Amino acid sequence: MSILAVGTVAFDRIETPFGKRDRALGGSAMYITMAARFFTPHPRIVAVVGADFPEEYMSVLESSGIDLSGLEVDGKGKTFAWGGKYHYDLNQRDTLYTDLNVLASFSPVLPDSFVNSRVVCLGNLHPAVQLRVLDQVESPGFVLCDTMNYWIESTPDALREVLARVDCLAINDSEARELSGEPNLVRAARLIRDMGPNIVIVKKGEHGALMFTEEEVFAVPAYPLEDIQDPTGAGDAFMGGFAGYLDAANSFGSDDLKNALVFGSAVASCCVESFGPERLLALAMTDIENRINAFRTLTTIPASQIQVRYSALH
Amino acid sequence: MSILAVGTVAFDRIETPFGKRDRALGGSAMYITMAARFFTPHPRIVAVVGADFPEEYMSVLESSGIDLSGLEVDGKGKTFAWGGKYHYDLNQRDTLYTDLNVLASFSPVLPDSFVNSRVVCLGNLHPAVQLRVLDQVESPGFVLCDTMNYWIESTPDALREVLARVDCLAINDSEARELSGEPNLVRAARLIRDMGPNIVIVKKGEHGALMFTEEEVFAVPAYPLEDIQDPTGAGDAFMGGFAGYLDAANSFGSDDLKNALVFGSAVASCCVESFGPERLLALAMTDIENRINAFRTLTTIPASQIQVRYSALH
Numbered sequence: 001m002s003i004l005a006v007g008t009v010a011f012d013r014i015e016t017p018f019g020k021r022d023r024a025l026g027g028s029a030m031y032i033t034m035a036a037r038f039f040t041p042h043p044r045i046v047a048v049v050g051a052d053f054p055e056e057y058m059s060v061l062e063s064s065g066i067d068l069s070g071l072e073v074d075g076k077g078k079t080f081a082w083g084g085k086y087h088y089d090l091n092q093r094d095t096l097y098t099d100l101n102v103l104a105s106f107s108p109v110l111p112d113s114f115v116n117s118r119v120v121c122l123g124n125l126h127p128a129v130q131l132r133v134l135d136q137v138e139s140p141g142f143v144l145c146d147t148m149n150y151w152i153e154s155t156p157d158a159l160r161e162v163l164a165r166v167d168c169l170a171i172n173d174s175e176a177r178e179l180s181g182e183p184n185l186v187r188a189a190r191l192i193r194d195m196g197p198n199i200v201i202v203k204k205g206e207h208g209a210l211m212f213t214e215e216e217v218f219a220v221p222a223y224p225l226e227d228i229q230d231p232t233g234a235g236d237a238f239m240g241g242f243a244g245y246l247d248a249a250n251s252f253g254s255d256d257l258k259n260a261l262v263f264g265s266a267v268a269s270c271c272v273e274s275f276g277p278e279r280l281l282a283l284a285m286t287d288i289e290n291r292i293n294a295f296r297t298l299t300t301i302p303a304s305q306i307q308v309r310y311s312a313l314h
Numbered sequence: 315m316s317i318l319a320v321g322t323v324a325f326d327r328i329e330t331p332f333g334k335r336d337r338a339l340g341g342s343a344m345y346i347t348m349a350a351r352f353f354t355p356h357p358r359i360v361a362v363v364g365a366d367f368p369e370e371y372m373s374v375l376e377s378s379g380i381d382l383s384g385l386e387v388d389g390k391g392k393t394f395a396w397g398g399k400y401h402y403d404l405n406q407r408d409t410l411y412t413d414l415n416v417l418a419s420f421s422p423v424l425p426d427s428f429v430n431s432r433v434v435c436l437g438n439l440h441p442a443v444q445l446r447v448l449d450q451v452e453s454p455g456f457v458l459c460d461t462m463n464y465w466i467e468s469t470p471d472a473l474r475e476v477l478a479r480v481d482c483l484a485i486n487d488s489e490a491r492e493l494s495g496e497p498n499l500v501r502a503a504r505l506i507r508d509m510g511p512n513i514v515i516v517k518k519g520e521h522g523a524l525m526f527t528e529e530e531v532f533a534v535p536a537y538p539l540e541d542i543q544d545p546t547g548a549g550d551a552f553m554g555g556f557a558g559y560l561d562a563a564n565s566f567g568s569d570d571l572k573n574a575l576v577f578g579s580a581v582a583s584c585c586v587e588s589f590g591p592e593r594l595l596a597l598a599m600t601d602i603e604n605r606i607n608a609f610r611t612l613t614t615i616p617a618s619q620i621q622v623r624y625s626a627l628h
Binding site: 258 | 402403497498499501518521522524531533534535538539541562563568569570572573576577606609610611612613614615616
């Protein structure tokens with residue numbers, strides 16, 4: 001069992017109506033591995049940081065059980081930095097800045113110990129970098145991919161090349177509509193499945209997620225939370241939980257995928273309860289178990305009184 | 315077992331990207347009873363129409379098994395008429411016109427045969443009219459209420475009086491936020507529950523619904539449909555299916571409420587597949603059963619591989 005995540009490790013500036021953080025530990029690869037580690041040991045991270053990346057953050061990653069063999073330190077540059085400000089309802093955010101820094105020239109080389117990775121997470125990055133990583137994994141068992149509107153618009157050909165080689169694409173509803181050119185999500189998912197991925201997960205933020213496979217559709221709500229502090233990283237934490245479950249289950253059937261969707265949603269719902277990765281760092285396994293059980297309570301339809309159906313005239 | 319619905323019976327003009335209809339049979343009380351009749355016999359309608367209401371529509375209602383003893387024909391006026399135009403994504407609509415006509419002076423008097431009604435649906439109407447109906451029902455077992463932003467803004471006191479006397483309020487997410495003054499839906503539902511209704515159902519359109527009770531939250535997704543022709547009446551059909559189930563089950567416990575939410579969602583998801591009440595009129599009981607089963611498939615979380623949870627270091 002082994003999971004690899006390529007993506008960013010970042011300094012995040014986060015502003016929400018409930019507070020702010022500067023130079024918080026962030027990045028898609030960080031959130032993916034930080035979530036996956038609850039279900040599978042030593043998730044492998046492939047990313048780059050600059051000379052300014054503090055020893056303290058390195059220790060946080062290491063003590064969280066993340067395998068850092070693939071974390072490159074580029075001594076000539078600064079760590080990727082992102083700033084975002086969320087609106088009152090937390091559903092919209094403005095990007096304050098995106099400083100690529102060392103990410104601009106990132107060309108990952110996998111350590112030998114990573115080439116046998118089984119579950120591969122291609123975090124939101126330039127599709128060419130995603131492809132470069134995929135090319136180096138010997139025989140991936142399951143490949144997950146995230147992307148964003150920027151790549152859909154600016155690198156459509158490279159993105160198509162990635163999509164042709166992944167098992168599962170997990171994207172936002174607006175991105176699914178943009179990628180497919182189709183407003184109806186059922187049809188959008190079918191069009192995206194025609195591009196390659198057998199499984200399409202449409203993430204709808206506070207409205208949960210839909211998973212489309214060849215045979216069926218599966219829906220999971222977002223957990224109704226009273227206090228959401230910071231949505232940053234929720235989508236990546238979802239992907240990490242999803243991938244981590246699949247890797248641990250070591251099988252990719254319909255029931256595994258459904259459970260993975262619930263486990264991913266559970267971790268993501270915990271993630272947003274504090275700023276940055278703070279909650280993920282503090283979570284105990286029982287917290288996640290409780291949240292998973294809460295998802296079951298939230299969605300389980302009890303047996304119906306069958307006779308009801310025949311009480312009408314029809 | 316008996317269900318009563320007060321609301322409108324209307325001529326609807328409907329324009330969607332997929333077609334249009336003029337003078338279609340419409341109105342909240344029509345949709346509620348037309349949906350409820352699948353689960354409980356002879357739903358009772360309390361509404362008013364004008365002298366222009368055609369015999370043909372009267373026959374449609376009658377042959378659908380709806381009890382018309384409470385349908386007043388006001389010979390001095392015209393039937394309430396509404397026109398709406400939906401945008402491309404079907405989530406937004408513009409009201410083209412609202413001609414109250416006979417509805418402006420509607421002051422319902424219940425026929426004697428209606429005063430023993432058990433489940434009472436107060437469809438979207440002036441709260442004073444909702445109260446007037448409620449006053450005439452001898453000992454309602456369960457009272458459901460719908461409302462809209464117009465009444466929240468223009469008749470807040472009368473609305474509060476209604477809310478203090480109902481068991482369940484079913485409203486849109488934006489209306490829940492407006493009524494409570496709270497953007498977070500979990501907190502909004504608690505504030506609304508403090509106004510009276512023990513159960514609050516927040517309808518989220520294409521994102522399904524959340525039901526809040528004292529003890530728990532239950533989520534049901536909207537059924538992912540490839541072809542939605544016309545969303546008109548979906549909320550009312552939901553209420554009718556919900557109330558019809560409860561009336562047939564003749565009990566209002568947690569499991570009954572959850573099933574009612576699913577049955578209501580199933581009927582609503584059928585309703586939007588054609589214009590106006592066309593699909594509701596054509597539905598067979600098996601269509602609804604199939605849709606209810608589809609909801610179970612859509613949301614049932616399979617048993618997870620428990621050992622997964624302990625495979626990590628934690």
